[in-house]
Amino acid sequence: METKRGSEERSDLNVIYIVLDDVGYSALGCYGSEIETPHINSLARSGLRYNNFNVTPLCSPTRACLLTGRNCHSVGMGMIADVDWGPEYPNKRGRISDSAATLAEILKMNEMATFMVGKWHLVPGHEAASSGPFTNWPLSKGFDRCYGFLLAKTDQYEPDLIYDNHRVQKPGMPHYHLSEDLVNRSLEFLTDHISVTPDRPFFLYLAFGAQHEPHQVPKDYIEKYKGVYDIGWDQIRKERFNRQKEMGIVPPDTKLVERNPGIKAWDELTTKEKDLFIKFQQTYAGFLTHTDQQIGRVLDFLKSKNKLENTIIVLLSDNGGSQEGGWNGSINDAAYFNGIEENVDEMFEHIDEIGGPYSNANYPKGWAQSCNTPFKYYKQNTFFGGTHVPLIIQCPQHISDPGEIRSQFYHAIDITPTILDLLNIDAPKVFKGVKQLPLHGVSMLNTFTDPYAPSKRKTQYFEMLGHRAIWEDGWVAVTYHERGVPFAEDHWELYHVNQDFSQNDNLAEKFPKKLKELQLKWWEEAEKYNVLPLNDNPYTNRFDGLQEGRTMFTFYPGMAHLPTTAAPSINHSSYSITISIFRSDPSEEGVLLAHGSHSSGYTFYIKDNYLIYEYNYAGTVYKIQSSIQMPIGFSIVRFDFKAEGFIRGTGKLSINEDEAGALYMDPTLPFMISSEGLDIGRDRLTAVSANYPVKEFPFSGHIFKAVIELYDAQVKRKILKKRKRDSIHIRINGKNFWG
Structure with a gap:
């Protein structure tokens, strides 16, 4: 299939996309x-800095936009990829439609080498x-x-890594950090490529897990910023703004x-x-400086190989600063996703761990808004705090006045x-037999040489979890949607952003006709780009598990x-874990099954000849140790949980059908067991229990199989689906959720 433009010669330029995560408009030094x-x-x-560049306010949708040149809802990525919302929501299927070939697929067709390193989040x-299927993994997308x-994130010290189409353990280097590893692998791929095929251009998509x-x-890196943030977020915002x-x-x-x-x-x-909040921000700052150093390694490599001058580099963030740390910040990633507000006093006891391997740190909302200076709101919201991000483009062969700012x-x-456009390549109209959507994006190339060139983009809609906005010719209509409130009752605001860059002055009352015009335009764009139907519930389908109707897993x-997204969902269900094992002597011990991390999850193990079950409720541990010792030889060990309410129940241990202990567990996690996954025979990545004597604590006996069975899952799902349909309000640990 021919995608080159007529007789024009293909450009020999290389392309690198560098994607940062949760980096707001003001976070970089060159943005204040x-x-x-x-x-x-x-x-x-x-290169050039763009000060009027926008993305979607969430990870996966921006990545889909970036790699396809189409709007996220149109290609099936209107929400994070983790959950397929089903055929009733074709705009949220968690995968890029076959009707939208990625840039990698197009460039590969045009004889460029293509490498992806880092965060994918498009499966x-x-x-x-x-076990796959692998049709939405990177190798199948060009x-x-x-x-x-x-997935969305991983631990920087103990990551869940893939290499091509299989999982791998992290390299055994001392002082491991994921960002360094990602650059190591990038340079390895590029070295292999230019050593053997130096005349063939390449595309590197480098997407850091940071920030x-x-x-x-x-x-x-944390200590480097000691004292810098003592002045607080109000003053930091003012200084950045100046x-x-x-x-x-x-x-x-x-x-x-x-x-x-x-x-x-x-x-x-x-x-x-x-003191606590300062430490959170020091950590974020140090993390970003560390990321910058890794980017420096890529630039040094390109210089040393004489590739910098013929390489287009695009650096951007996927959305604004994140509000997911809550009001107080967070050291436990399970807390936010389970509606748990972490206590300052308790977190302060662990202040020295922030930034280290035993803390899943995230800064509080006050610093998130500072990250998004001069704007309001955050990631997930369609105000500029969520969508307005840095963009830097370096292209020495085409940029006439490097160092300038572009405002289109x-x-x-x-x-x-x-x-x-730069590479003289047209997007195919048919790819692998599938008719392609037209590109929704337009070329920015005229801005490379003309600072006053008018923007070719005239309109752009935004939508995320019911938050909505539309930009048209310098005006923005935007609404902050309260979950559970009918969409027709949303309160819209109006800003003339050509004159009010920060969305400070709401003109809705002054220009009601203009607001109405833009609202109607939003609905037109929503219809055009498959934004409908709307849904404001991020937990849709999370309760259903990822194997609909399946109740037994062996x-x-x-x-x-x-990964946790493919593991049995035990929330809101009675369940059992049954494991058949053989031990030849009393010293054989270790993890039988574990799902989770040091932040949350559960683990079933043998230690000192006793059977133990632990359930980590975001730092609070329920522990049942068997009242009898484990026998030698063949055994069947079992944990049963009987749900006795929405998030509570009784757990029981048994060994060869003899009851060996019980404990009432209230509460249990309502939504997410863990961001880390499930293992058999060991606890990879970070440990659920602090009581293991060695890393991973592998079982030294023999496991035949482990069976997880869900008993009343279908009943629970029907109840929860009804809550979703009827928008029944539930409140957990002081936070509101809508079903």
């Missing part, structure tokens, strides 16, 4: 931050298992090689918006709150059309780590 990002700043000096969660992780939580980085004006990265008449609702003034915080409005869907020793 005090955080040291010298290598990213060097890209800005030799439904149940397909992230090592990449020759890949190395990284499949997504967990914020984890060596202590030296630098942004000095740099020209915001217009001179821009106003700094007020604190977001619910954020306290820094001076109102207690000393303990300040563009969107993530416009990047790939720009690259195709696992065998030697199985690869099973």
